[in-house]
Amino acid sequence: MNDNDNALGAVRGTLTAARDSLTEVRMKTPLNDIVRHGRAARRRHKLTGLAGAAAVMIGATLGLITLMPSSHQPGRQASAQLTAWTVVKQSDGNVRVTIRELRNPAGLQTRLRADGVPASVTFIGDQNPACRPYPGAGTKSQRRRLLEGVYTFFPPRYKAMVIHPSALPAGAGVLISVQHYQPPHPGSFGITGGLVEASQHCTGS
Amino acid sequence: MEFAEFYTSARDDCLRVVLLNVGDRQLAEDLVAEAFSRAWRSWRKLREHPAPQAWVVRTALNANVSWWRRRRREVELADHDIAAPAGQDPVGEDLLAALRRLPERQREVVTLRLLLDLDIETTARLLGIAPGTVGAHLHRAVAALRAAIPSPKDQETRT
Numbered sequence: 001m002n003d004n005d006n007a008l009g010a011v012r013g014t015l016t017a018a019r020d021s022l023t024e025v026r027m028k029t030p031l032n033d034i035v036r037h038g039r040a041a042r043r044r045h046k047l048t049g050l051a052g053a054a055a056v057m058i059g060a061t062l063g064l065i066t067l068m069p070s071s072h073q074p075g076r077q078a079s080a081q082l083t084a085w086t087v088v089k090q091s092d093g094n095v096r097v098t099i100r101e102l103r104n105p106a107g108l109q110t111r112l113r114a115d116g117v118p119a120s121v122t123f124i125g126d127q128n129p130a131c132r133p134y135p136g137a138g139t140k141s142q143r144r145r146l147l148e149g150v151y152t153f154f155p156p157r158y159k160a161m162v163i164h165p166s167a168l169p170a171g172a173g174v175l176i177s178v179q180h181y182q183p184p185h186p187g188s189f190g191i192t193g194g195l196v197e198a199s200q201h202c203t204g205s
Numbered sequence: 206m207e208f209a210e211f212y213t214s215a216r217d218d219c220l221r222v223v224l225l226n227v228g229d230r231q232l233a234e235d236l237v238a239e240a241f242s243r244a245w246r247s248w249r250k251l252r253e254h255p256a257p258q259a260w261v262v263r264t265a266l267n268a269n270v271s272w273w274r275r276r277r278r279e280v281e282l283a284d285h286d287i288a289a290p291a292g293q294d295p296v297g298e299d300l301l302a303a304l305r306r307l308p309e310r311q312r313e314v315v316t317l318r319l320l321l322d323l324d325i326e327t328t329a330r331l332l333g334i335a336p337g338t339v340g341a342h343l344h345r346a347v348a349a350l351r352a353a354i355p356s357p358k359d360q361e362t363r364t
Contacts, residue, residue, distance in 0.1 A: 004344070007351040011300070012319045014354050018297035019221050019320055025230070027216040029238045031209055037238070038245035 087111045098160040099191060102178045109204075117163055118173035118203035120196060127177065130201035133194075134172045146174070147193040159191050172196070173203030208248045212241055215258045222320045223265045225301055226312065233265075240265035259321050259331055263313060303353035311346035314339055 085099040085108055095115055102108065102123075109121035120128050145167040163174060175196040196202055216237065224233035240261045244251055251257050304312060310332070317328045318339070329336040 004347070007347050008343075010354050011315075011347050011350045014297040014300045015225070015304070015315070015319050018225055018301055022221040022224060025217070025221050025224060027220045027234065027237065029216075029234060029241075031212050034212060034238060034241045035208075035245055038242040041242060042246050 087115055089115045093164075093166060095163045095165065096160060097163065097176070099178070105176075105178065108176075112163075112174075112176075113204040117165055118168075118198045118205045119176060120173065120202050121176045121178075124177045124179040124192070127175075128202055130199065131175060131196045132199075132202070134169065134197055146195070161191055161193055163193075169195070171198055173198035173205075206252060208245055208252075211244075211248075211252075211257060215261065216241065219258060219261050219265065222262050222316060225320065226266055226305065226316060228301065228305060236265040236268050237261065239268055255327050256321070256323055256331065259317050259323055259327070262316060262321060263331060266313065266316070297354075299353040300350055303350050307346055307349060310334075311342045311349075314342040315346045315350070318343055 083098075084101045084103070085097065087108070088096045088098075090096060095112065095117055097108070097112070099108075105121040105123060109119055112119040112121065120131050122128055146164055148162040148164070161176065168174070172195045175194045177192045177194075179192070198205060219240070220233055220237045223237050224230060227233050227236065243264055244257065244261050251260060254260055304315060307315065313332060314328060317323045317331065318325070323331070325336045325339050329339045332339070
């Protein structure tokens with residue numbers, strides 16, 4: 001056996017061991033959701049391919065469903081109106097951020113700060129240079145106590161993060177970054193959250 | 206095989222392989238779900254495919270390409286991800302980091318050949334390249350990845 005074979009064997013062995021260590025990782029998406037999503041995509045594809053002009057009209061109709069930022073105001077939302085994002089301060093003091101689409105991170109940042117969360121919200125790649133990582137970025141368990149992720153890929157396609165301000169270490173603020181994936185479509189994005197040093201220029205306080 | 210049977214039997218393996226490549230549990234689920242939806246739409250043709258599972262993995266990884274290219278430039282945020290799987294065993298952590306840094310084509314070849322055990326011919330057909338090119342990519346990739354595996358000597362030194 002030569003060096004190449006040895007190297008290949010070592011790499012293969014380590015990779016398969018890593019794969020096999022993930023036995024607890026399982027798909028949570030039910031088959032019905034996969035099929036429903038596939039059907040919807042097929043319908044969209046047919047509409048686009050077969051009747052461009054009609055699709056434009058349909059698009060114009062769908063345009064009535066607007067995406068706009070909002071704080072939580074039950075009863076005020078029109079039935080055909082989806083919010084791009086919402087910030088809800090819950091009775092236990094936790095703050096739930098739900099995002100369907102984010103075009104204006106500054107708006108969400110302002111809203112969070114108004115609800116008492118020292119926060120910096122940006123797109124990935126466009127971070128605020130005034131922000132400095134919290135020393136050690138906080139431990140993993142600190143971050144897990146502070147931020148809880150909720151996620152749905154299929155319609156209604158939103159991602160949410162529950163912030164527990166009571167778990168915020170002294171002198172720390174919350175960094176929220178949004179990353180759009182490919183292909184671009186509503187809900188095709190990820191949110192990451194972390195800890196930064198709280199400061200006037202980074203988190204507003 | 207019916208699509209439901211294929212989904213049930215292949216979904217977890219696909220997810221694990223994609224997760225090793227992207228390192229983010231939620232993103233991996235997102236990408237694999239998208240790839241299976243595309244597989245459902247193309248099932249009439251795909252059911253005859255020699256390696257439908259590999260098709261799903263490759264579709265999932267391709268959907269991620271642009272995201273991945275941007276992410277490579279990120280440093281600070283990598284540690285802030287809250288989507289890491291709880292209790293994930295850090296087997297081969299250095300090697301996986303090296304895998305994620307590989308050029309796209311090399312990463313595809315490693316994934317198909319070593320993680321999905323495809324033969325050279327099938328890998329070449331799936332990627333639309335010559336079998337010799339598969340070998341060349343694999344050779345370069347293994348050379349890069351080998352450096353990320355501690356040698357027995359290193360391990361002795363650590364203990």
